[in-house]
Amino acid sequence: MAQLSLRDVLSREFVGVSESDELLDAVELMREEHTNSAVVLRGSAPVGVVTAGTVFDVLLDGRNPDSVTAGDVMDDPPESLSLDASVADAADLMGRTGDPHVLVSDDDAVHGVVEARDVAPTVEKQLRGAPTAPSAPPTESGQADAADSYAEQGVCESCGGLAHELVDVNGQLLCPECQPV
Numbered sequence: 001m002a003q004l005s006l007r008d009v010l011s012r013e014f015v016g017v018s019e020s021d022e023l024l025d026a027v028e029l030m031r032e033e034h035t036n037s038a039v040v041l042r043g044s045a046p047v048g049v050v051t052a053g054t055v056f057d058v059l060l061d062g063r064n065p066d067s068v069t070a071g072d073v074m075d076d077p078p079e080s081l082s083l084d085a086s087v088a089d090a091a092d093l094m095g096r097t098g099d100p101h102v103l104v105s106d107d108d109a110v111h112g113v114v115e116a117r118d119v120a121p122t123v124e125k126q127l128r129g130a131p132t133a134p135s136a137p138p139t140e141s142g143q144a145d146a147a148d149s150y151a152e153q154g155v156c157e158s159c160g161g162l163a164h165e166l167v168d169v170n171g172q173l174l175c176p177e178c179q180p181v
């Protein structure tokens with residue numbers, strides 16, 4: 001089965017802000033665009049990211065969000081993949097880094113951000129019927145070739161988190177934490 005590329009699932013432009021933008025302005029843009037992250041840019045180069053978690057941290061630290069800029073509180077930018085990387089590559093990267101965001105970029109520019117929830121429909125289709133690629137046979141060192149291995153993780157359709165085990169509950173693939181008791 002051919003793997004979908006990030007180009008195929010990138011459905012929206014990313015929210016970009018500058019380091020000098022006020023945090024509340026970034027939050028307003030994120031809300032308008034229905035996303036939980038904004039890429040902080042210096043010119044066209046990504047230098048950081050502001051997420052909903054970043055905003056929570058500011059509030060929990062007792063800081064006044066009116067006096068904070070995106071550059072003051074940004075996290076390092078997420079890892080980056082090309083437009084031609086596969087959805088499985090993105091899911092694997094998310095699983096390895098624990099970051100549910102992947103920048104989609106090339107030498108010229110950032111094209112967007114793929115979030116864990118963006119890959120959920122693709123993962124769901126693969127788990128519900130499309131055959132998965134078999135694991136690569138081990139090499140002499142006992143390791144499977146990374147280029148031929150298949151990421152065996154899925155994205156929970158409720159929380160957007162990556163999980164090794166998903167269960168179909170009323171048509172939704174859910175991780176153990178989101179499954180009803």
